[in-house]
Every structure is written in structure tokens, then in C-alpha cells.
Amino acid sequence: MNTSPRNLTLALAVTFCSHAILAKSPNFILLYADDLGYADTSVQMMDAEPSTKNAFIQTPGIERLAEIGARFTAAYSPTPTCTGSRISIQHGQSSAKIQYRNVFDVLSQVQRPDGYDAEITITEMLKESGKNYITAHFGKGCSAMGRFDEAGYDLTDENPGEPGGNGNGHGSYWDPIKDKTPFPPDNPKRMHSLRKDAADFLKKHAGKRPFFMMVSHYAPHIPFVCTREAFERTKKRWVAAGYDTKGLEELNDDPVNNPKGEANKKITYAAMVEEMD
Known part of the structure; x- marks a missing residue:
């Protein structure tokens, strides 16, 4: 990607550009869940709205983050779909400005015939800061944007030869490129291998260089999948x-x-979110 200086327009980008913050070279970890509902965790996201806390799903990990951090009660997803949101987040622009609003945005091909190579990403901006950042992306990519290893990310788990990287593979394994093999029952949607990849990256680089790491989960996007152990545990509570x-x-x-019955679907979804947490 073209890495000449340009402007990102969101407040997040302003934060990245801040001289005071860049002087300290902070580390960034972005944990991203795919199509997770705002009321699908055990954290009440809005004090005045009890319905923003799920009555059944248990996410103690997110609870701990909320306790030590902040809840952004008006931080809305850029779009109500996965692809548009991902492009907006990577480039720090609204879906209207980046001109990608849907999963398969046919207008974008007309408005953006040359794609997104001319747009700077968050990681490219960090690279331009001169602070020796190392950057990593693990998990679901964004086929409309292209490969993350060509967009400022030093390390990725993208599928070799795929122009869209991992794309929207829903966590299935590729062997080696186009032929999907079933994902193992003990690692649905790569939830557990993504966790390991992230932990390995931190062990290797934390404290040595400033870093930006995005862990981009395939869950809880359809299809709903969880381990048998998680399903049985959640079913018992249900x-x-x-x-x-x-x-x-x-x-x-x-x-x-x-089985795709309503009860099975709800139990599997809850188990999947809890397993991801």
C-alpha cells in the first residue's frame, strides 16, 4: 500500500497522531468480535438500559475489561455488517467517506475502481511515526480491502496466494488455498488457535518493541459453532x-x-460467545 502521509479523520486517528502519546510509544491490542450484538455480553453497556446486559450469556473476560477500562455507550459500529465495519476501522473513516457500506457493496466498485491502496491504514500510520512499531493481524480479514500483509501489518496468518487474505472464511481451514478442510471440533472458528497466536506474539515482542496487534475473531458470525463441551455446559444451564x-x-x-432447532441455535450461540470470551 501507498504509505505517504495522509490524514485519518476519526478521533482514534487523532489519538494516534498525538505527539504526547506517540512520544511514549504505547502498545495497542484490538480485540474484534464479528457480528456480536451489543446486548450479547454480561456487561450492561448503558446504565439506563438494563436490556443491554444479557440475562443468560456469561462473559467474565469482558466484565474484567469493563471494570478496569471504559464503556463507550455511544460508540456505534460503522455499519451493521461485517465488511463495511472492518474497512472503516482499518482506515479510520466513516463508511460514507470510505465508500463501503455493505457486505458486497456494488457501488463501491464504481466509486472506488482502484480499490483502497491510496488510503492509509492505522498500522501504516504507526509505521510512519518512526517509533519502530511491529504490527500483527490474526484472524478474519476483509476481502474487499485486500491483504493485511500489504497494508502495514508485519505478521499475519493469511492464506498464501489469496488476494483477500483470510476473507470471510468463518474460521474454516484452507488446504492450502482454495480447498477447505473441516475445522477441528476442538477449535471452532479458530477461537483457541487465535488466542494462542496472540499469546505467542505478546511473549515474543512485548517489552522489546512497541506493538499493534489485532485479534479478529470469526465468531460469533454465522454459522454458529462451539465445542461439544461448551454446548453441554451451556445446555445444562439453559x-x-x-x-x-x-x-x-x-x-x-x-x-x-x-441440529438447527431454535433451542439448539440459542444454546450454541451462547456457548460460542462464552467460549470466545
Whole structure:
């Protein structure tokens, strides 16, 4: 990507540009969940709205972050879809300005015939700061934007040869490029390998160089998938809490093609979010 100086327009970018902050070379970890509902965690995001806390799903990890950090009660997703939001976040621009508003935005191809190479990303801006940042991206990419290893990221887990990197693969494994192989039942949507990749990166680089790391989960985007252990644990709580069990069925050995009854779907979704947490 073109890395000549340009302006990012959001407050986040202003923060990155701040002389005082750059002088300290802070580290950045961006944890990104795909299509997670604002009321799908056990943190009440808005004090005046009890409904913004989920009554069933338990996310103690997010609770700890909320306790030591801040809740942005008016920090809305750039778009109500995954792709548009990702492009906006990477470039620090609204979906209207970056001209990508949907999953497959046909207007973008007309408005942006040359793609997004001329737009600077967050990581490219950090590279331009002269603070020797090392940058990493693990997980779901953004096919409309292109490859992250060509957009200011030093380390990625992108699929070799794919113009869109990992794209919207929903966490399935690629062997080696186009032929998908089933993701293992003990690592649905790569949740656990993403955690390991992130931990390995921190062990290797934290304290040695300032870093920016984005962990971009495939969960909880459809299809809903979790480990059998998580499903059984969540099902037990679901039944004990007296929720509707109509159509509840046992899991089979195919995590993607498991029973799709309403109870199964809700239990699987809750288990997936909790497992990601």
C-alpha cells in the first residue's frame, strides 16, 4: 500500500497522531468480535438500559475489561455488517467517506475502481511515526480491502496466494488455498488457535518493541459453532434456568451441520460467545 502521509479523520486517528502519546510509544491490542450484538455480553453497556446486559450469556473476560477500562455507550459500529465495519476501522473513516457500506457493496466498485491502496491504514500510520512499531493481524480479514500483509501489518496468518487474505472464511481451514478442510471440533472458528497466536506474539515482542496487534475473531458470525463441551455446559444451564427446550436435540459429530432447532441455535450461540470470551 501507498504509505505517504495522509490524514485519518476519526478521533482514534487523532489519538494516534498525538505527539504526547506517540512520544511514549504505547502498545495497542484490538480485540474484534464479528457480528456480536451489543446486548450479547454480561456487561450492561448503558446504565439506563438494563436490556443491554444479557440475562443468560456469561462473559467474565469482558466484565474484567469493563471494570478496569471504559464503556463507550455511544460508540456505534460503522455499519451493521461485517465488511463495511472492518474497512472503516482499518482506515479510520466513516463508511460514507470510505465508500463501503455493505457486505458486497456494488457501488463501491464504481466509486472506488482502484480499490483502497491510496488510503492509509492505522498500522501504516504507526509505521510512519518512526517509533519502530511491529504490527500483527490474526484472524478474519476483509476481502474487499485486500491483504493485511500489504497494508502495514508485519505478521499475519493469511492464506498464501489469496488476494483477500483470510476473507470471510468463518474460521474454516484452507488446504492450502482454495480447498477447505473441516475445522477441528476442538477449535471452532479458530477461537483457541487465535488466542494462542496472540499469546505467542505478546511473549515474543512485548517489552522489546512497541506493538499493534489485532485479534479478529470469526465468531460469533454465522454459522454458529462451539465445542461439544461448551454446548453441554451451556445446555445444562439453559435447562436449569427454565428456558424453552422445544426441539432441543443432541449434537452430532459435524459442528457445522448440527441440529438447527431454535433451542439448539440459542444454546450454541451462547456457548460460542462464552467460549470466545
